[in-house]
Amino acid sequence: LLSIEKDSGLIAFGYKVDEGPVHVLSKRTHTEKQMVKKLWKLFDEAEVLCAQNGDRFDIRVANALFIKHKLPPPSPYKTVDTLKIARKYFRFSSNKLDDLSWLLLKERKLHTGLQLWLDALSGDKKALKQMEEYCAKDVVLLHKVYMKLRSWHTGHPNYNLYNDTTHQCPVCGSKKTQKRGFNFTRVGK
Secondary structure, eight states, X not given: OOOOSSOOOOOEEEEOOTTSOOEEEETTTSXXXXXXXXXXXXXXXXXXXXXSSIIIIIHHHHHHHHHHTTOOOOOOOEEEEHHXXXXXXXXXXXXXXXXXXXXXXXXXXXOOOHHHXXXXXXXXXXXXXXXXXXXXXXXXXXXXXXXXXXXXXXTOOXXXXXXXXXXXXXXXXXXXXXXXXXXXXXXXX
């Protein structure tokens, strides 16, 4: 018979908005409720969320935390999941963020072991500081991997819609585009 000793919670999370700086919140400086409220605000204001395995993991965990803390569903947003892009368009040996970042960038995630996670869960300030560094590095690597993969993603949200333009690259927003014919969709040309 299995039993749950303690419900899951939030130790830390990191994020960046567009080309802005990386921000990290953790239990070292915030309560879980404060972190969840900030996370909900980010989700609510976002047009597009980007994550590695976000659709199957991070977003579901965040939603569970939102409802646990009696927050309503955030406003609708689109998602870009780098794991899905890697699986759909490539046959890499591994699609883990650490392996993708090594293959594409020659950079690695910070190492964490079980003891670090256990210490962070118990509230150890030094371990939480290390978790903040781990989160920050993950955000940096995710952004770099996303930048490498995004041009392959044919289902990427159209930046022209968010920038109120029509003559920029729909994936990256660049004004340096080429006209090479037409694209045919199911409903138009």
